[in-house]
Every structure is written in C-alpha cells, then in structure tokens.
Amino acid sequence: MQYEIIISGFGGQGILFMGKILTYAGLLEGKEITWYPSYGPEQRGGTANVTVILSNKRISSPILNEYNTAITLNQPSLEKFEKTIKSNGTLIYDKYGITKMPTRKDIQIFEIDAINSSIKEGNSKMFNMIILGGLIKVTKIVKIESITNSLKKTIQEYNQKFLSMNQYAILKGMNLIKKIK
Amino acid sequence: MKSINNTINLENLVYTKPSLMNSNITHYCPGCSHGVVHKLVAEVIANMNLEEQTIGIASVGCSVFIYNYIDIDWIGAAHGRAPAVATAVKRLNPNKMVFTYQGDGDLAAIGTAETIHACNRGENIVIIFINNAIYGMTGGQMAPTTILKMQTATCPYGRDISLNGYPLQISNILAQIEGTCLVSREAVFSTKTIKKSKKILCKAFKNAMSGKGTSIIEFISTCTSGWKMSPIQANKWMIKNMLPIYPLGVLKDK
Amino acid sequence: MEEIKLLKGNEAIAYAAIRYGVDGYFGYPITPQSEIMETLIKERPWETTGMIVLQAESEIAAINMVYGGAACGKKVMTSSSSPGISLKQEGISYMAGAELPGLIVNVMRGGPGLGTIQPSQADYFQTVKGGGHGDYKIIVLAPNSVQEMADHVALGLNLAFKYKNPAMILSDGVIGQMMEKVILPKQCQRKTEREIRKSYPWATLGKSKSCKPNIITSVELDSFLMEARNLRFQKKYRTIEKNEVLYEEFFCDDVEYLIVAFGSAARISQKAVEIARGIGIKAGLFRPITLYPFPMKKLNSYKEKLKDILVVELNAGQMIEDVKLAVECKIPVKHYGRFGGIVPTPQEILEKIKNEINK
Numbered sequence A: 001m002q003y004e005i006i007i008s009g010f011g012g013q014g015i016l017f018m019g020k021i022l023t024y025a026g027l028l029e030g031k032e033i034t035w036y037p038s039y040g041p042e043q044r045g046g047t048a049n050v051t052v053i054l055s056n057k058r059i060s061s062p063i064l065n066e067y068n069t070a071i072t073l074n075q076p077s078l079e080k081f082e083k084t085i086k087s088n089g090t091l092i093y094d095k096y097g098i099t100k101m102p103t104r105k106d107i108q109i110f111e112i113d114a115i116n117s118s119i120k121e122g123n124s125k126m127f128n129m130i131i132l133g134g135l136i137k138v139t140k141i142v143k144i145e146s147i148t149n150s151l152k153k154t155i156q157e158y159n160q161k162f163l164s165m166n167q168y169a170i171l172k173g174m175n176l177i178k179k180i181k
Numbered sequence B: 001m002k003s004i005n006n007t008i009n010l011e012n013l014v015y016t017k018p019s020l021m022n023s024n025i026t027h028y029c030p031g032c033s034h035g036v037v038h039k040l041v042a043e044v045i046a047n048m049n050l051e052e053q054t055i056g057i058a059s060v061g062c063s064v065f066i067y068n069y070i071d072i073d074w075i076g077a078a079h080g081r082a083p084a085v086a087t088a089v090k091r092l093n094p095n096k097m098v099f100t101y102q103g104d105g106d107l108a109a110i111g112t113a114e115t116i117h118a119c120n121r122g123e124n125i126v127i128i129f130i131n132n133a134i135y136g137m138t139g140g141q142m143a144p145t146t147i148l149k150m151q152t153a154t155c156p157y158g159r160d161i162s163l164n165g166y167p168l169q170i171s172n173i174l175a176q177i178e179g180t181c182l183v184s185r186e187a188v189f190s191t192k193t194i195k196k197s198k199k200i201l202c203k204a205f206k207n208a209m210s211g212k213g214t215s216i217i218e219f220i221s222t223c224t225s226g227w228k229m230s231p232i233q234a235n236k237w238m239i240k241n242m243l244p245i246y247p248l249g250v251l252k253d254k
Numbered sequence C: 001m002e003e004i005k006l007l008k009g010n011e012a013i014a015y016a017a018i019r020y021g022v023d024g025y026f027g028y029p030i031t032p033q034s035e036i037m038e039t040l041i042k043e044r045p046w047e048t049t050g051m052i053v054l055q056a057e058s059e060i061a062a063i064n065m066v067y068g069g070a071a072c073g074k075k076v077m078t079s080s081s082s083p084g085i086s087l088k089q090e091g092i093s094y095m096a097g098a099e100l101p102g103l104i105v106n107v108m109r110g111g112p113g114l115g116t117i118q119p120s121q122a123d124y125f126q127t128v129k130g131g132g133h134g135d136y137k138i139i140v141l142a143p144n145s146v147q148e149m150a151d152h153v154a155l156g157l158n159l160a161f162k163y164k165n166p167a168m169i170l171s172d173g174v175i176g177q178m179m180e181k182v183i184l185p186k187q188c189q190r191k192t193e194r195e196i197r198k199s200y201p202w203a204t205l206g207k208s209k210s211c212k213p214n215i216i217t218s219v220e221l222d223s224f225l226m227e228a229r230n231l232r233f234q235k236k237y238r239t240i241e242k243n244e245v246l247y248e249e250f251f252c253d254d255v256e257y258l259i260v261a262f263g264s265a266a267r268i269s270q271k272a273v274e275i276a277r278g279i280g281i282k283a284g285l286f287r288p289i290t291l292y293p294f295p296m297k298k299l300n301s302y303k304e305k306l307k308d309i310l311v312v313e314l315n316a317g318q319m320i321e322d323v324k325l326a327v328e329c330k331i332p333v334k335h336y337g338r339f340g341g342i343v344p345t346p347q348e349i350l351e352k353i354k355n356e357i358n359k
Helices: A015-028 A075-084 A114-120 A124-139 A144-154 A160-176 B034-047 B062-068 B082-092 B104-110 B112-120 B170-175 B191-210 B231-242 C009-019 C035-043 C059-071 C082-097 C124-128 C146-163 C173-177 C193-199 C223-243 C263-278 C296-303 C319-326 C346-358
Strands: A002-010 A032-037 A047-055 A067-072 A085-094 A108-112 B054-058 B073-076 B097-103 B126-131 B180-187 B214-220 B249-253 C003-008 C024-027 C052-055 C076-080 C102-108 C139-141 C166-172 C179-184 C247-250 C257-260 C283-288 C290-292 C309-313 C333-337
Touching (some): A002 A015, A015 A144, A015 C003, A067 A075, A144 A160, B034 B062, B034 B097, B073 C059, B082 B112, B082 C052, B097 B191, B104 B126, B112 B126, B112 B170, B112 C059, B126 B191, B170 B180, B180 B191, B191 B214, C003 C009, C009 C035, C009 C146, C009 C173, C009 C179, C024 C035, C035 C052, C059 C082, C059 C102, C082 C102, C102 C146, C102 C173, C124 C290, C166 C173, C173 C263, C309 C319, C319 C333
Parallel strands (some): B054 B073, B097 B126, B180 B214, C024 C052, C102 C166, C139 C166, C257 C283, C257 C309, C309 C333
Antiparallel strands (some): A032 C179, B180 B249, C139 C290
C-alpha cells in the first residue's frame, strides 16, 4: 500500500514542517518515506507545497502528478490540486479565505477550520497540528502516538508544555474536521 | 710559498651554499632577485630547523620551478590560488610551517581575492611576495605593480593612468587588514638589505609557527630580461625608480 | 553505531562526511545545496572528529583548498551547484593533472548562466566529457536517493584515493532537497599523519630526512614527458572503465521498451515503468550509477534485443550521446527532456512511452 499526499498553502504557514512531522511519523512506523518540497523563493510568501509519500515498499518517484489526498490551505492551492486527486481520493481544505468551493463529485471532501480556530485559541503555531489531527482522523495513515513521537524527535527545544499544546491541537483537529461530500 | 690549495680549507671558509639548496642550475636570468630570495628562504628554514615540517606553495610565474632548487616538500598552485592552497594545508596540519612564494601578477592581480581573504582570516602562514613590476615568465607584460610611464609588452608607450590605473600598493592594503601581523617591504640589492631581509623573514616564519597571523614580506625585485637591462643597470634603475614608489621598511609589526 | 535518520539529500552528504572520517570541507554558499555546509557547521565536527569546515571566499578558493588538502593526503571535499561548479573547473583540471584525490559534489540547477535554482541535469556534458582544460576524466557518481547521497561520499572518496583522481557526486535539486530515511554508518576514525605517510608516500607533509622531497604539480614543460604523463593517465582511465562500472536495472528481464535515465530522472522514470507494467506494457529501466565510467558494455548487449531506447533526462539531450555510442547507433535512441528547472511527472514519461509504441 502506498499513500501519496500533497500539502499546499502560503509560504511561511509551516507547510514543509507539517509534512516533515508526518513523514517522520511514517519512518517511526517502519514505512518507506519520501518528502519533497517546492523550494526556493516560493518558501517566503508565495505558494509552497510538499509531497509526502508513505509506503510499504521502496518508493520510486518522489514527484507525482496525482495523489490520494490533497490538503489545501489557500484558494490557489485548492484550484491547483483539486483536479490532481485520484478518483475516490480525499480533499481536505481550510475554509479561511476560500471563495470558490471545490466541485469534484468522485472524491471525499472535508473542511477544517484550523486557521480561525488557532487564532481564536491565541496560538497560531497550533494550526499545523490541528490540520494533522484532521488528516489522521479521516485517513488513519499513521497513529497519533507516531505523530507525538515524531514531534519529540524533530523539535530540538521540545518540552512538556509544547507537547501538551500539540496533543491538544491534534485532538482539536480531529473534532473540527467535517465531511462536506 | 703557500700554494692556493693550502688556502682552500674549512678553517678559511667564509660562505657556503645553504644546505637545502641543491646543485641544480637555476633557470633564472643573471641579475634576477629570485636567486637571492631563494637562498634566504632556504637559509631561514635550515637555521630554524624546520625542513621536515615545511610545505612550500609555489605559484605561477618564474618561480613555478622553485621546487627544483630548494629541497623541501612543495605544492604547485594554480595561478593566484596559492593563499587558498596554503590555507587548507595549514588548517589541516596546524603544526607545519606553510608559506607561499608569489609574484606580483599572481598575488596582486589574478589572486587578489585569495590574498586578501587569507590575510583577513589571519591564516598562520607566510606570504613571500616578489614585486618586480612586470610579468617575467610570460615575456614582460604589464603587472598591477608596474610603475607609471614604465614600458612593458602590453604598455609599450608607458603605463598610462587613464588606461591602466595606478601601481597597486597591495602591501599597504594588506597592512590594514586585522589578520596580518607583519607586513614589510624589503630588497636584496646590497649586503645590508640582504641581512635585514633575512632577519625579517626569520621573524615571519616564527610568527607563523606561533600562530600570530599572516606575515607578508614583499621583495622589491629586478627583472633584467623584462626590463631589458644589465644586472647593474637593473639594480640602479630599481633603486632610482621603484623605491620612491615602494619605499622599503616595516609597514606593520604587531 | 549505525543510525537511522530522516534527512535531506544535502544533509545526508554532511553527516556521511563526518562519519566517514573526512578531514576537511571547503565550500561557498549556493542554492540548492547550502544545507551541506550549514549542517556541517551546525554539527561542529572539529570538536569531535577534528574535521575542518571552512567557508571560503569563492568557489575558486574552495576547490583550491581541496587541492591543497588533497596534496597532504587528506580526505577533503567541496560542494556547489552548477554556476559554482563552472568556477571550480580550473581547480578540477589541476587536480586531475597533479593526480590528486578529492570529492566534489554538484547539486545541479537549471542553466545556462545564473539560470534557476530548480533541479536540472544539464551539467552532464561538463562533468562527464571534461569541464576543465586538457585530456582528463573524473569519476562521476549519480545517486538517486538520499541513502545513496550518503553512500556515495564513501564510494567517491575510496575511488578517488584508489586512482589518485578527483571524483564527483552529480546530483540535483530533487535529490538534494528531498527527505528520505537514511542509515548512517558508524563513526570512522580519521587517518593519523603516520598512517597517511604510510598509505600515501606521495603526500606533502614535510620532507623526511632520508627521503627525497615530495612535489605536487601539474606542470611539465617537456612535451615528451608530458605526453608520457598523458599516456599514463589514459591507461589509468582504461582501468577505471574496466573495473568500476555500476548500474541498476528494473524489469529488464523481459523488457520490450527500455528507458535509460540517471539520478532523479531515473526515480521518476521508474514510476512511469511501474504504471506501464500495470497496463501491460513491458517497459523497463536501465539506470547508470557511474556516469564515468559509463556502462557501455551492458547497454551494448541491448542492441540485439530491442527495437529502440528512450533516454529521459532533465536536459536537452546529453547522456543520450553516450547511449547512442553504447548501442553503436544500431537501434534508434529517442530522447525526452524537460529543462530550465522543470521536472517531468511520471505521467508525462508514460505518455511518451505510449506515443512511441503506437508509432
């Protein structure tokens, strides 16, 4: 089984970091993994994306043209990647700033209000983990503990307060995500 | 009557070839300063007992074949890059004595960046800089240090400010860089200047071994072939025309 | 102890360099490979293994520092991306001429000129056919995974010292920037001066009393001697060509339609082959791992079996020339390339395969 995900949004939103946490969680579960970013000036302000592949066997191309799941965090990303989702695949989008809703009929579509929610909580850094919580809830590609362990391994100035905050955010995301279609 | 053969013995010996200089006949022109500076370098290394720890970095120019004359380990660098080569050799072997031997084209034109940045990092090396105001090996073309109105193959009507700019006072620039500890301008046209040069060269080598920073010893030199002069004429011309622009003496000693 | 890490290709090079006991790294920042030097400096190997890491004033200075370190018998390396590698060519030619070992990493980006910072394979000619002046060859490795980025540091340096010749890892922005699982080797000891003197008696570390001086240079003004030196180089290159060829094959046992690709293009082509196999097309992939020496003999054996070959590259057609030479132009060799930093998708390559088959 190979699971192919694209995460796309504004540069500076922490897209690449989110992908890294997910990828590392896959590694901790003994999966084969690749993480491929759009890099360069795009990272600062434009639209950035990262392709994450988790698999039980050796992964060939880290670059794909279709995905099982697309996570889109702004309007341009939604428009660009909705059409790249495989039939019966999954679209997760954050509704913040979305003016044109997705239209595909042959995929599952989920909405998550992560950006607004993290602003309301007064901690915009939580936003990434809210999204990942939502993703795990609907796709179950990795276990929650793997995400927690991944955070522990990835963040250098990791502490208990930080972990509690992120665990809270993951649960929040699992509750927030709702199926549209 | 004593025969001459009785006079030639060790007790009467007043001068010998430096132990590190071999018997190869040099390719240098008569009256060229390279020979004397080579001798001083060989003497200083031997006197300081450094021959087993010294690595010389040769450059591109007439002294590219210096390895044929002084019996120590040598690395021949690409044109202008000797200070970069020396940087790595010294950093990877901090207990070795590392020096470069460069001409004016190598050090002050094509290798300006490498020279300035090695000095700025305060690399613990010695840079021996032969300034004869001309490209000797390629046949007498203009150097960055060629003096105004001096004729060369590429400024046959004399160096012209509007076309070629000014003689580059590179040692003065290097003296202003924090990483250098000793910058001195010397010459080897008389016993007095030779003796003084040797003393300062010795100090430079000591600086490198004690980790004080970069030492640059510039030698105002002759190029009889490039200048198209006899050895005596060349030395006279150098004293009269070059020394006013490149005055001898210590520019920095900290 | 071996260690499993999640690393970018660039980071893997840095960690591998420390663990394989590299003595010195000299570099200059350029995208998309700056993580190599950044990671090395962050890890502070000078406090653990004694490895020196230095940011040079230019790519030119960096390669000449490698030249100096190599002359002392040290394991030294540098890295850059396409425009910076162009600047290093003089130094690489001098290293080949002076027969010095050393490792150069090129994480290629789109050119010519300043070009883009996105992935490309347009430096194949520069790397494999020459680059600098004179008749010389460098050993060229083309990793296609983050693991191979790490492994090729050791392979490249081993070959470099075995043949007293520079070696290059020819990678690109895809492999440099992507993250994968890497198994890092256990920490190797750096060689001591005594060990270097014993293994590499040519190294300039200061003349021993009873020995002749060691001279490292590429100059030889006597043309007859220079010709003799060239003949010796050529003999060495023939030995490399005989002994050091590496390649990988996927689905090649019953292949009817063969793709030849290296590095990141091979990864993408492999996916296209997988999809093609799923829809009944007997596609296969041949991937040269060493670009010099090129797997001429093995590819030659395909000329009897196949109707044609497709070469996929992130350039306008460079390795294709070696593939044509390998099959002696007995069968048509076609090309599919994207350039300037555009990376093709597996689907694009699949479409090309389908079109060629239906022709």
